[in-house]
Amino acid sequence: MRSNRTCATPLAGEGEYALVGHKWFLSAPMSDAWLVLAQAPGGLSCFLMPRRLPDGARNAFRLMRLKDKLGDWANASSEVEFCGAWARRIGAEGRGVATIIEMVMLTRLDCMLGAAAEMRMALAQALHHARHRRAFGRRLVEQPLMANVLADLALESEASTALAMRVARAVDAAARDPAEAAFARVATALGKFWLCRRAAGFVNEAQECLGGAGYVEESMLPRLYRQAPLNSIWEGSGNVQCLDVLRALAREPQSRQVLLHELEQARGHDAAYDAAFDALPPTGEGEVVAEAMARHMAASLAILLQAATLLRAGSPVAAAFIAARLAAPMPPAYGMLDASVAFSDILERAVPSR
Template sequence: MSSQPPPFETHVVDNQVPPFGGRDLWQDDLALQQAVVREGAAFFSAELRHYGALAGGDLYRAGFEANRQRPQLRTHDAQGHRIDTVDFHPAYHQLMATAKTHGVAGLSWHRPRPGGHVARAALSYLHHQAEAGTSCPLTMTHAAVPVLRQEPALADWADKAAAPFYDPRDLPIGDKVGITLGMGMTEKQGGSDVRGHTTTATPLAADGEYSLVGHKWFFSAPMSDGWLVLAQAPGGLTCLLMPRRLPCGRRNAFHLMRLKDKLGDWANASSEVEFCGAWARRVGEEGRGVATIIEMVMLTRLDCMLGAAAEMRMALAQALHHARHRRTFGKRLVEHTLMANVLTDLAIESEAATSLAMRVARAVDAAPTQPAEAAFARIATAIGKFWVCKRVPAFVNEAQECLGGAGYVEESMLPRLYRQAPLNSIWEGSGNVQCLDVLRALAREPRALQALLDELQQAEGQGGAYDAALEALRVQLAAGEVAEADARSLVARLAVLLQAAVLRKAGSPLAEAFVQSRVARSGGVYGQLPADLPFAGILARALPA
């Protein structure tokens, strides 16, 4: 009997790429492994190795399910009672439970030791590659802990946010061992300019307790156990913790009006809310709301940088995996030198983003005891958040192009990454906000400027483009105040030099290729590297065959 298909059967599957899922995201990522050791978190390598396998396997598959079935708002139950709950696909809870249990939201708090923030950053980076939407509540839960610890009366909230337990039930926190937290800052009339907030916080009889009346235009993670919000108290803009359930078990007085219909981030919900006399507890002093949450803002901005670097990493891995298996014109895609040029350029960009994010995580880790590192974290977070987040959309699009039409359909991960790519540049302060923040730090915080220059100067002395660019930067900064209109240009130059410095100090084999392609010249599209670079060696480092 012939094994040939009948003459009318044309559907013979050939030259297709095997599924990506099942890869180990830790073992695949040599740059991440080296950064974890270099930045002081080698102690946690076993946990990171374990989570990398989960992220590339079970969590990777769950991410597709959680994004296919979007959250649904239920304002009332069948009997007409107001319930204001959000239903999620079980895959969302699987992702959240795995992440919370393994310390993505709290390792640096519930296991405090040197390197804890670096390890937690690496966990977040691995998790984000599997599913980015759940990173929103995980990040906010992590970042809220030091804010809550400012108030002794809220110690239980801080401890349960840091705890490695996930409990999605709608119960008062007294009945739970682990909780999640969200944020409510933005109002209809203003985003970054929080001075225009109109939500009012009226003091109640008990000290530190308030009644909230007003709205939030973006109310993140509406199924959280509580939210940090900003409102106008008698003493000015104030930070408050508003719980979902009161200690007695009664639902707090707020109404979820609708869920946002977002470009991406589909697995997670964002909402609009009305406060109808909701009970809240003050955090910090009245009138010092922004100062109270400033540490939270820095931590969430670090996670924006980590998320952007993670999206680059996953897009690169998808593109390189595809190019190694797909054949065109008689050979594998990766064997075509122009394709290898593009992939190598992406690999250089990805490693630079990852290395910078992990370096900033080390600065955050050391900040409580090392003033110079605290100063560096303060300015490098804003620089990195601006630059790395800005680079992602074009990066992911280039990776999509490596897959051709396959990168434009939902069976691949690239459309989800592309929808996700703009978010981190918008959330927690847009690009302009970050650049203005850098200008303020340069003008008003001498320690921040000195810490930045110290970091950059540690990588000079080899001559060439880097040393010339650093000297030009010194001249510009010595000349005095930078015009606001030039802020983006300056911060972009700072970011590229900072990435080059981190790569050089790390001894990365990609460092000089980065200097040649980013410092010596700027602009252009990916895939314009010098032809004499060792493409095959760089790609072997980027992703094991």
């Protein structure tokens, strides 16, 4: 962002500027207005650029081409040139990143919710197929190994949905509750990193539950598979999220305190959770956390936060999730739950309500 070369020249009207520059990527070119970062005399600033001027004339920008993307075709993206486009500054000059980050918190939450929803839809498709497809004299869902895979996916889906809803609650309350605002500051980055990272592998596993049918466009799974990686790229890739977590924990003591308090509230319900909490890696405040370890730290915190959310919600699958994700090193693939897990109970809970 700091290397942004789009130029914003002040006009006669208060807070009005002319934008000149080129952007390789503009999301949603069909919109009526966009938030744009550009270099004003006082530094990088945030601007609202409308499609049409107040008198109804078309604003001075050109959409150069639409991007030929892997997926997300229903939501266009484009390359754009600003040719003296009229825009109004939002926030102070030189505070563009700080201004736009308020929007980014909401869109990061959107990415989390989208990833959790994709997982849930993929799981619903896999469950429906497994409950109706028969092989070797039994329905697929009655096959122990398939039941293991589906149950593991169900654990991941419920934990992801629970975390997304918890972060959404914090974002909703942020304007009136400083503690929830501090929690949302770090939890949106944690959840955005982890849920979006898990979604692509999750959807691929659900595809495999359908066999060849999951690779055919009629099944919906190919579209979900193309869409799944996008949420991890939008609004900052995984590395950006992890470094943001690192900064928040090191520079914003309240964010660190409320996050640890959130995790602490779940202690006493599960011995494996308590042990994982006690073994938590360094999280800032005087501790030097190497950037190279930022993903390790963010993943550990995100999984622990998922577990804490399930425990505090009294979820029946909390113990199974903790046993699979915290009590031992996380297995390299889905479907590797311990044989003692009650697969049928988890799957019964995961079946969409009628």
